[in-house]
Amino acid sequence: MxxxxxxxxxxxxxxxxxxxxxxxxxxxxxxxxxxxxxxxxxxxxxxxxxxxxxxxxxxxxxxxxxxxxxxxxxxxxxxxxxxxEDVVIRPQPEHTRGQTIWLLSREGALNGVTVAKMRITPERSTGEGRLGVHPGREWFTVLSGTVRLHLGERTLLIQPGEAAEFSTMVPHAIVAHDGPVEILTIFDRDGERAHLHTSDDAPQP
CATH class of the missing domain: 1.10.260.40 (lambda repressor-like DNA-binding domains)
Incomplete structure (x- = not known):
């Protein structure tokens, strides 16, 4: 035996x-x-x-x-x-209207954060009337294009090479300004649920 x-x-x-x-x-x-x-x-x-x-x-x-x-x-x-495969992540694009997401971290990643690359087009421009609120903080850096960040009463333009970090308890929206934009972003658990799992709730034209 x-x-x-x-x-x-x-x-x-x-x-x-x-x-x-x-x-x-x-x-x-x-x-x-x-x-x-x-x-x-x-x-x-x-x-x-x-x-x-x-x-x-x-x-x-x-x-x-x-x-x-x-x-x-x-x-x-x-x-x-x-x-x-335990080292290299090969993200697959997930498409919704006006947005493509590539997840760059694994489920259950360290500290509960999710890293993603996002491509946003003007088709997703829902800024002024659709500001989101959820617990936590959010960070992103702009890879290409210009982001129009609606943050409470403020509107900020974030250029390539610049980054933004803010409390997500402030009503906010990330919008493409004058053409497509690509960003690298980090979400905590609340941010991931709010931004990556609510595409069906996005307002329709």
Whole structure:
């Protein structure tokens, strides 16, 4: 019967298996440790550890856990995939009338913020009669075009390279001024709900 604690057999070594071995060796060398030094810390023999690193011994869970602990890392980090999908975000455009959004952060991102690129056209110019209010703060920088920001009783023109930050408890609207505009914006949770999930409520012409 196959050992239920075995993660990857030597005879079917995969890319992930090779990556785990490489990480063990890399972390050991980064700490300036010999095989003997790491073996003493994880209660394995140096020969066993050597065979694990070189692929001449199958990796078992009951060995991998103390190795990870001795190296100051976690089992999850040691075995996580090297696939670039955990690093690279490939946003897909979401279109509504007068607006296209590219989400540049993952759901549940750090600190609960959402980063997005937005392209707004004059078709979405709902400024004066449709000012939104919600808890939190909002920040954006203009990549191209000119933004007309309605903020309470004020109207501000934000040019490329400039940024705006304001309390979203003040009635506000972000409008394209004299042509399409592209912005990079950061929303908190309230801002994301207000701006990215209410497109169906936008006033129609």
């Amino acid at each position: 196959r050992n239920r604690h075995t993660i990857l057999p030597m005879t079917q070594e995969t890319d992930v298996d090779a990556l785990i071995r490489q990480r063990i060796r890399g972390l050991r060398l980064a700490r300036g440790w010999s095989l003997d030094a790491l073996a003493a810390r994880c209660f394995l023999s140096p020969s066993t550890l050597s065979r694990i690193e070189t692929g001449h011994r199958r990796i078992a869970l009951d060995q991998l856990v103390p190795i990870a602990r001795a190296l100051g890392t976690t089992l999850d980090q040691l075995v996580e995939s090297a696939d670039d």
